[in-house]
């Protein structure tokens with residue numbers, strides 16, 4: 285689709301959901317669903333960035349996902365370590381800067397090292413920012429930011445009276461602009477603890493498609509829907525007829 289006349293969102297966030305159901309309905313294992321989701325994510329990312337979207341956040345593993353079976357958790361962890369070379373190759377090819385959001389504490393050394401390698405190797409790119417939410421929770425992020433703020437206030441590095449939204453944003457895992465469009469695939473209509481701070485004024489879009497089938501055409505539909513939304517941010521456009 286031609287995007288040149290459209291007002292594209294600056295920051296798109298996506299909850300990659302439905303991999304398991306996609307696989308189960310096809311008689312495959314849940315892991316195969318995650319594998320297919322991973323392949324689809326690469327294709328979709330290249331497409332979205334090619335349409336001048338500067339920031340893309342993807343929810344790939346939540347703090348709550350540790351409740352799943354050992355086999356499934358291990359498979360998801362191994363996607364990062366096992367596909368490290370491919371991920372790096374992809375980022376270099378597309379000139380993507382990849383950053384991570386989430387708690388490092390419960391992750392294995394191997395996974396943390398893979399994350400650090402991806403961040404370091406791609407830090408030179410500036411145009412396309414890919415924020416990977418891994419072992420991420422919106423509550424955890426706000427709590428972790430608050431702890432850092434308290435520390436800085438106690439150390440005399442931050443004046444509490446100067447704490448505003450912009451300053452708070454600096455203390456989050458990544459200092460990103462607000463989300464404009466939040467997509468959750470698979471028909472579920474909830475945030476599941478995803479970017480609570482950044483999604484405060486996002487437009488939400490909930491396609492029924494499972495993530496492995498969420499292709500370029502599906503993304504075009506999301507953008508078309510987004511362009512129809514009237515983003516008022518609490519204000520009123522008095523020049524408009526219906527006011």
Ligand code: IPE
Pocket residue numbers: 300301302303304305306344345346349360470
């Ligand atoms: C999303 O797919 C990927 C992760 C949560 C890691 P799911 O695994 O949640 O798939 P469903 O929701 O069970 O179909």
Ligand code: IPE
Pocket residue numbers: 299300301343344345346349472474476
């Ligand atoms: C949210 O999906 C987390 C990710 C996509 C990484 P879940 O499938 O884990 O969320 P619930 O359990 O349906 O809320």
Ligand code: MG
Pocket residue numbers: 301302
């Ligand atoms: Mg799910």
